Amino acid sequence: MRRADRARNPDARTHAMTTATATADAAPAAPPPAAPGFLPASVPLTTLGLALASFMQVLDTTIANVSLPTISGNLGGSANQATWVITSFAVSNAIALPLTGWLSRKYGERKLFMWSTLAFVIASFLCGIASSMGFLVFARALQGFVAGPMYPVTQALLLSIYPPQKRGQAIALLAMVTVVAPIAGPILGGWITDNYSWEWIFFINVPIGIFSSIVVGRQLKGRPERLEKPKMDYIGLATLVLGVGALQILLDLGNDEDWFRSQLIVVLAIIAAISLAVFVIWELTDKDPIVNLRLFRHRNFSAGTAAMVVAYAAFFSVGILVPLWLQRNLGYTAIWAGFATAPIGILPVLLTPFVGKYASRFDLRMLASLAFVAMSFTSFARSHFNLDVDFNTIALIQLFQGIGVALFFMPVLQILLSDLEPHEIAAGSGLATFMRTLGGSFAASLTTYAWTERGAVHHAHLTERVSAYDPSTMQQVAALGGGDPQTGAAVLERMITQQAAQIGFNEIFHLLGIIFLCVIAFVWLAKPPFGAKAGPAAAGGH
Structure with missing residues (x-):
C-alpha cells in the first residue's frame, strides 16, 4: 500500500478539524469605533444573535468531518477529492481574515456582519444543493471566504454593547460558545447524516443565519461608525x-x-x-x-503571538489526532468518537465565565503557564495509551484537558494585545487571528503526515521480526487464521499496522507534551502590565 493511500483519509478529517478550531477562540477584535454609551434596544437579544452567528460559523467547520465518506460516495468523488471540500474552506478562510480590517473601515462592522452572515447562508445553501464534487468544493471555498470576517466582527460588535468593566465577561461568553461548537460538530453531523441526509448539515445554517443577521442588524441600527476610504x-x-x-x-x-x-x-x-x-x-x-507586520516591534505582542501560534498548533494537533485514532485504531464510530472527546468542553463552559471575571486579579502569565502544564500533562498521559485503553480513561483525560482550554485563550489573548496602541488593536487582533489560523491549518497537515510516517517506520521495524522461513512463526500465523496461513497473514498484518500506528501516536503525544512546556518560555518573555492602554479605542470610541 502506498504511503499516499494510507494518508488520504486522515488528511480529509484533519483539515476540517483545523479550520474549526482555527476560527474558534479567535483573538478578540478591537474595541469597536462606536460612540461610548451606545446600547441596542435589547442587549440579551443582540448577544444571542451574535452568539448564534458565531456558533453557526464555527460549528460548520467541523460538522462536515464525519460526513465526508457519505458526501464523496453520494457525489461520486474519491477520498482525495473529499479532502478538497475541507481544504477549500481553510485556505479561503485564512486569506479572507486579513481583509476584515479593510472591509470594516470601508463599510462598518454592522453592515459587514449582516452581509457576511447572509452570504454565509447563501453559500451554505449552495453546499446543500451541490450535485457534483466540483460544485461543492466551489461552494465551500465561497463559504470559507465569507466566513473570514464573521468572527472578528462578531467580537467587535459584542464588545461594543458591553461597558469596559464587563468586556472580559463578554469575551469569555464568546469563547465558551466557540469552545462548545467544534465539540458539538462531529456529534451533530454524525446524527444528521445517519438519521436524515448530509445536505442538512448545511441547510440548518439558513434559518440561523437569517435570524442572526436580521436581529443584529435591527438592534444595532443607528450605531455610530466612522467610515473611511482605505487604500487596498x-x-x-x-x-x-x-x-x-x-x-x-x-x-x-x-x-x-x-x-x-x-x-x-x-x-x-x-x-x-x-x-x-x-x-x-x-x-x-x-x-x-493589508497585514501590519510592524506590530511585532511590541514585546508583548510578539511574545503573546508566538505563544498563541505554537500552543494553538499543538492544541489542535491533539484535537485532530484523538478522533482519528479512536476511529482508525480503536474502531469507534464517528458519533462515539465525538462522545469520547466531548468532555474537553465541560470545564471550559463552567470555568470560562469565572476566568473572564477574575483573571485580572492574577498574573496572566501564571494562568497561561498553568494551562500549558495541564495540556502537557494530558499529552504525556496519552503517550502511554495502548489499544486496550477504555472509554472512561479517554474521556477523563479529555475532561482534565478542559482546565488547560479554560485558562489558555483569554490570558494569552490579553497579553498579546496589552502593549498595542489603541489605534493598533484592530490590526493586532486580525494579525494574531490570521497567524493562529495558518498555524493550526499547517499543523494539521504536518501532524497527520508525521503520524503516517512514524507508523510506516514502526511497521517496517515490526515486520522485520517476522520471518516466513521460521516454522514456529508460520505455525503461529496459521493459528491466527484458524489454520489458514493466508487468513492468518492478513490478521497479523492488521495487528502490526494497528500497533505501529499506536507507537507513532504515542511518540507524537510525547513530543506535544514537550512543546506545551516549552511554550511557557514565550509567555514569560512578556512584561506586565497587561491591561488595555487608555485611549479612545479602549474606551469604545474611535
Whole structure:
C-alpha cells in the first residue's frame, strides 16, 4: 500500500478539524469605533444573535468531518477529492481574515456582519444543493471566504454593547460558545447524516443565519461608525493569496505526491517561498499594508503571538489526532468518537465565565503557564495509551484537558494585545487571528503526515521480526487464521499496522507534551502590565 493511500483519509478529517478550531477562540477584535454609551434596544437579544452567528460559523467547520465518506460516495468523488471540500474552506478562510480590517473601515462592522452572515447562508445553501464534487468544493471555498470576517466582527460588535468593566465577561461568553461548537460538530453531523441526509448539515445554517443577521442588524441600527476610504493593498493581497494558497496546497498534496519527488510539489514550494518573501518585504515597507507586520516591534505582542501560534498548533494537533485514532485504531464510530472527546468542553463552559471575571486579579502569565502544564500533562498521559485503553480513561483525560482550554485563550489573548496602541488593536487582533489560523491549518497537515510516517517506520521495524522461513512463526500465523496461513497473514498484518500506528501516536503525544512546556518560555518573555492602554479605542470610541 502506498504511503499516499494510507494518508488520504486522515488528511480529509484533519483539515476540517483545523479550520474549526482555527476560527474558534479567535483573538478578540478591537474595541469597536462606536460612540461610548451606545446600547441596542435589547442587549440579551443582540448577544444571542451574535452568539448564534458565531456558533453557526464555527460549528460548520467541523460538522462536515464525519460526513465526508457519505458526501464523496453520494457525489461520486474519491477520498482525495473529499479532502478538497475541507481544504477549500481553510485556505479561503485564512486569506479572507486579513481583509476584515479593510472591509470594516470601508463599510462598518454592522453592515459587514449582516452581509457576511447572509452570504454565509447563501453559500451554505449552495453546499446543500451541490450535485457534483466540483460544485461543492466551489461552494465551500465561497463559504470559507465569507466566513473570514464573521468572527472578528462578531467580537467587535459584542464588545461594543458591553461597558469596559464587563468586556472580559463578554469575551469569555464568546469563547465558551466557540469552545462548545467544534465539540458539538462531529456529534451533530454524525446524527444528521445517519438519521436524515448530509445536505442538512448545511441547510440548518439558513434559518440561523437569517435570524442572526436580521436581529443584529435591527438592534444595532443607528450605531455610530466612522467610515473611511482605505487604500487596498493589491500587491500584498496577491502575494498573500499566492503564498498561503500554494503552501496550503503543498501541505495537502504532500503525502499523495510523495513530497519533493513530485515536480508539482517543487513548483508549489517555489511559488510559496517567492510569494511569501515578497509579501513580507512589501508589507514592511508599504504605508497602508493589508497585514501590519510592524506590530511585532511590541514585546508583548510578539511574545503573546508566538505563544498563541505554537500552543494553538499543538492544541489542535491533539484535537485532530484523538478522533482519528479512536476511529482508525480503536474502531469507534464517528458519533462515539465525538462522545469520547466531548468532555474537553465541560470545564471550559463552567470555568470560562469565572476566568473572564477574575483573571485580572492574577498574573496572566501564571494562568497561561498553568494551562500549558495541564495540556502537557494530558499529552504525556496519552503517550502511554495502548489499544486496550477504555472509554472512561479517554474521556477523563479529555475532561482534565478542559482546565488547560479554560485558562489558555483569554490570558494569552490579553497579553498579546496589552502593549498595542489603541489605534493598533484592530490590526493586532486580525494579525494574531490570521497567524493562529495558518498555524493550526499547517499543523494539521504536518501532524497527520508525521503520524503516517512514524507508523510506516514502526511497521517496517515490526515486520522485520517476522520471518516466513521460521516454522514456529508460520505455525503461529496459521493459528491466527484458524489454520489458514493466508487468513492468518492478513490478521497479523492488521495487528502490526494497528500497533505501529499506536507507537507513532504515542511518540507524537510525547513530543506535544514537550512543546506545551516549552511554550511557557514565550509567555514569560512578556512584561506586565497587561491591561488595555487608555485611549479612545479602549474606551469604545474611535
